[in-house]
Amino acid sequence: MKFLQSNHVETPKWLKIIENSSEESSMTRNRALAIRMSFEKFKVKEISLICNVTIGTIYVWFNKWEQEGFDSLLVAPGQGRRVIIEPHEYDEVFEIVDKNPTQLKSALSEIQQKLGKKISIYTLKGIVRKKKTWRRLRKSLKDKRNEEQFKKVKEEIERLKEEEKNGLIDLWYFDESGFSLVPEVPYAWQDKGAQICLPSSRSKRINVLGFINKNSDLTPFVFESSITSEVVVACFDSFVESITKQTIVIIDNASIHHSELFNSKIGEWEANNLFLLYLPKYSPELNKIEILWKHIKYYWLTFDAYKSFNSLREKLNEVLCNIGRKYRINFS
Structure with a gap:
């Protein structure tokens, strides 16, 4: 070297x-x-x-x-690399790149075929950087959902937020999430030439069911067993005892939330002033508690939490006990 x-x-x-x-x-x-x-x-x-x-x-x-x-x-007049792709051709290059944005090499042959110009991968990267950046893609379910239903429920949630602001109701978000020794892989600052490796191994799963509101007040239920209809119903039975006014719980359309046992309890909960608002399918962004799970997995569980199952259990418990204080989310 x-x-x-x-x-x-x-x-x-x-x-x-x-x-x-x-x-x-x-x-x-x-x-x-x-x-x-x-x-x-x-x-x-x-x-x-x-x-x-x-x-x-x-x-x-x-x-x-x-x-x-x-x-x-020093650069003498006229010196330097000759421009191969002219600025007026950039849009056509971008269109070619957009067909397969994860593999620039695949665009080189089509650029040569359409523009009659052979360029290197380095030249193509220089052009692409004028408009685009290299960053992680996001998964999306938008193409599967019913946009009309999504819009309708979103408007209903905004209306409920106003009622909550006026003190008429309490609004909560419910969901389940699982944690194991297979971590989510976040971005991190790493020394050049080196890479941080996260420990990862198969393990039991810690399941967390939680209710959270806009103030980051969290009511969590933690289980190291499978989540069944009986478990979910028990969590709602416990939560309903704590409400003091009409309460709306926003909940997704998971099959367990439509089980025979769960449906049989809805009338009882409504009699105790707890009502459910089901989200349309493929609409996780409407459930604010999804933000909580993301923060726990990507930001608040430190690397050493994945050293052992006991470490994971202890760190997860520490995070859950301090939501709204040490760990806080701005649900704007």
Whole structure:
């Protein structure tokens, strides 16, 4: 691996000044960045990706730096890579990339076929970065749901929020979630050249059933057994004893929430001022408690929680006991 060596203690500082100078051309600034990164032991491949040039170009810059020093950063008029894809062709390139946005290489042949121009993956990345960013995709169920029902229930929830604000009702959200030693994989800041590995193993499952309101008041029920209709009914029977006014519980359409036993209890709960509002299928964003599960799994359960089942149980219990205090969500 080739790394450049600074022959003067001030050299990296001057390169940094050139990088940030608005008076220098973008190519001069880019070359200064590449040289300084080599001083800092960045790999050539990493430098080429950041500077958006080929590895061969990086080596040319390095050789010129060793021969000419700072003079090698200067760009003569007309010098530099010839523009292959013109700006007016960018939209067509973006349309091609959109067909398979996870694999840029698949777009190269179609670009050559349609535009008659052969470009490298590095050139394509440079064009794509003008409009797009590389980030994780999101799962979505929107195409499966009934939009009319979704809109109707969403409007009903907004109306209920106003009634709650006026002190007429209490509004709660109910759901179940499971936790095991197979963690959700979050983004994290990691040292370059290294990777944080999360412990992961098969284990029993800790099931949490919970009621939460806009103030992050949480009533959780924790089980290390399977969730059955009897378990869900027992949770509602316990919760109904704590309500003090007409209470609406927003709940999803899971089959367990429509079981014969569950349905047989609805009249009894309504007689005690607890009413259910069922969400349309595939509408998790309308159930605010989904945000709670996400925060617990991605943010509040630390890496060491997954060392053992006891660690997971203890950390999960600590989080659940401190929702609304140490751990708080703004349900805006």
